[in-house]
Amino acid sequence: MEKELVINGYRKSFGKSLLYTLPVFLITFVFMSGGRPDFSDPARLVALLVTFAGMNLLYFLMHYTGRTDRYRAILFIIFALSLSFTLISNIVQMRNSMSFSQSDIVECRIPFCHLVIPMMIIPAAFTKSIIFPGSIIGGFADISSMVILWLFATIALGRGFCSWGCFYGGWDDGFSRIRKKPLLKKISDSWKWMPFALLLMVMLTAAMTLVPTYCDWICPFKAVTEFEQVTDTESAIKAGIFISLFGGLVVALPVVTRKRTQCSFLCPLGAINTLSNKITPFTVKIDNEKCTKCYKCTTVCPLFALSREDVNGGRVSVFCSKCGKCVDVCPNNAIHFGIKGVPAGSFRNFSRNLFLFVSFIFISIFSAGSIINTIQSLLNFIIS
Amino acid sequence: MKKIKIISGIIWAFMALIIILILFPGLNSFSVALSKLPFMKINPNFAGGDAAFSYVQERCTLVVRKPVFDGLLSERKHGFVQLDWRGELPDVISDTIDFDRDGGSDFVVNLKRNDAVTVINPLSDLVTGLNVSVPTSYGWTVRVGLKRE
Ligand code: SF4
Ligand code: SF4
Numbered sequence: 001m002e003k004e005l006v007i008n009g010y011r012k013s014f015g016k017s018l019l020y021t022l023p024v025f026l027i028t029f030v031f032m033s034g035g036r037p038d039f040s041d042p043a044r045l046v047a048l049l050v051t052f053a054g055m056n057l058l059y060f061l062m063h064y065t066g067r068t069d070r071y072r073a074i075l076f077i078i079f080a081l082s083l084s085f086t087l088i089s090n091i092v093q094m095r096n097s098m099s100f101s102q103s104d105i106v107e108c109r110i111p112f113c114h115l116v117i118p119m120m121i122i123p124a125a126f127t128k129s130i131i132f133p134g135s136i137i138g139g140f141a142d143i144s145s146m147v148i149l150w151l152f153a154t155i156a157l158g159r160g161f162c163s164w165g166c167f168y169g170g171w172d173d174g175f176s177r178i179r180k181k182p183l184l185k186k187i188s189d190s191w192k193w194m195p196f197a198l199l200l201m202v203m204l205t206a207a208m209t210l211v212p213t214y215c216d217w218i219c220p221f222k223a224v225t226e227f228e229q230v231t232d233t234e235s236a237i238k239a240g241i242f243i244s245l246f247g248g249l250v251v252a253l254p255v256v257t258r259k260r261t262q263c264s265f266l267c268p269l270g271a272i273n274t275l276s277n278k279i280t281p282f283t284v285k286i287d288n289e290k291c292t293k294c295y296k297c298t299t300v301c302p303l304f305a306l307s308r309e310d311v312n313g314g315r316v317s318v319f320c321s322k323c324g325k326c327v328d329v330c331p332n333n334a335i336h337f338g339i340k341g342v343p344a345g346s347f348r349n350f351s352r353n354l355f356l357f358v359s360f361i362f363i364s365i366f367s368a369g370s371i372i373n374t375i376q377s378l379l380n381f382i383i384s
Numbered sequence: 385m386k387k388i389k390i391i392s393g394i395i396w397a398f399m400a401l402i403i404i405l406i407l408f409p410g411l412n413s414f415s416v417a418l419s420k421l422p423f424m425k426i427n428p429n430f431a432g433g434d435a436a437f438s439y440v441q442e443r444c445t446l447v448v449r450k451p452v453f454d455g456l457l458s459e460r461k462h463g464f465v466q467l468d469w470r471g472e473l474p475d476v477i478s479d480t481i482d483f484d485r486d487g488g489s490d491f492v493v494n495l496k497r498n499d500a501v502t503v504i505n506p507l508s509d510l511v512t513g514l515n516v517s518v519p520t521s522y523g524w525t526v527r528v529g530l531k532r533e
Contacts, residue, residue: 027405106520129426130424133431144419145415155403156401281396281397281399341392347394
């Protein structure tokens with residue numbers, strides 16, 4: 001640990017790290033408590049304090065140790081778990097089951113998630129309507145709020161959304177960290193183009209059928225959120241597909257490869273987020289003068305965003321989600337967070353500080369509600 | 385040129401910061417503004433179509449929606465008409481429907497709520513049968529399959 005701290009070029013002193021944490025401390029306090037903590041429910045107050053303290057500690061450690069990915073991943077994985085917990089408990093409370101029925105569809109009561117967005121685009125343009133049985137505004141996970149959250153985050157962070165915002169990404173990120181070393185090392189990185197093929201397929205099939213086909217037939221996260229009631233052969237086949245894809249791409253393959261295989265090989269929104277990397281100001285850069293071509297960064301990249309050719313060419317590919325894993329392992333501080341237009345090697349601390357601030361503010365406020373709810377429910381369960 | 389690139393990059397990065405800082409306080413207003421755009425309504429294939437007319441019955445109201453044939457570019461060959469019974473529903477419902485209001489009955493719906501049994505008797509060639517019959521928070525909804533004329 002001591003050695004890591006010495007070689008890491010982004011490490012700050014205790015006082016400086018505190019100073020850098022102060023703005024996040026104030027902003028998260030205002031957003032989590034509404035400026036006025038509610039003292040009437042002790043379990044909620046404790047949940048709020050634990051979430052608030054935990055998040056600020058993680059941000060402090062990012063500055064104090066100079067490491068990004070380790071602390072980002074903790075929050076990202078907790079977000080995924082707590083969101084699924086909140087969603088499932090809400091759904092079970094509403095319907096006494098994790099599955100939704102025809103009545104929920106007829107009454108347009110299905111919670112919306114950002115993975116539907118690619119399929120909405122063509123029908124919205126031609127039919128002036130949204131092909132999803134959810135609520136346009138108001139209620140739990142309404143369409144308007146979810147679209148705004150994704151849109152703003154994607155403009156600001158590009159594919160950074162996939163490591164700092166998506167409440168599904170934490171699942172395969174978590175499973176990819178279970179083993180210390182991968183069992184399966186050789187996977188062709190041409191599979192990373194698969195989400196683009198799937199994106200095209202689901203956009204076209206959704207346009208033709210006016211049904212969000214990815215949600216209806218493919219989405220592996222149905223296994224940890226909600227799915228159609230199994231009432232006939234078709235719904236049984238669908239449930240089988242969701243569970244197999246979750247087991248294969250979100251659990252098994254990430255464990256044996258240490259890669260985020262669902263995000264790399266399947267998610268159609270990941271493909272759109274990849275394209276949005278073209279507009280975001282933040283990027284990851286390679287300083288050719290410092291790089292010794294040890295390729296440690298290419299081995300750890302969980303999203304196949306960094307090949308040896310990329311390193312030799314001195315640039316990170318458009319698939320990068322700015323998770324910071326490569327930045328953390330580079331022994332020469334050659335790979336770093338950067339800003340487009342600013343040459344590699346310059347303003348590295350400034351770029352990292354600004355990127356961390358923007359992305360951490362997003363994930364902390366976005367995730368706070370579900371984390372607080374989860375801790376509160378656990379506390380209530382323990383007390384009762 | 386290099387300096388201009390650096391300055392514009394940094395300005396864009398600060399704008400990204402502003403985007404995230406205004407996102408959460410402004411989320412409600414941005415969402416309301418988005419929800420008012422013309423395409424922000426649920427497609428009738430899910431929402432069931434606009435109400436066409438209603439029959440006020442003893443303790444409930446039957447709302448007949450406009451038939452839905454919506455496709456991407458043009459109308460589809462097959463669609464449905466949605467009927468909503470709202471209010472205090474009797475256990476057994478039997479209604480004769482003229483959904484296109486041409487003066488001729490199109491089908492009869494027989495619904496036994498307790499057994500969740502719904503039978504459609506078509507009286508017109510345009511009616512293909514029962515698509516959906518479910519209890520709802522406001523009463524009961526039935527969708528009856530239709531062919532386009
Ligand atoms: S690839 Fe898809 S599931 Fe993975 S983090 Fe990105 S949007 Fe989420
Ligand atoms: S290139 Fe680096 S920052 Fe980008 S996804 Fe790969 S490991 Fe993460």
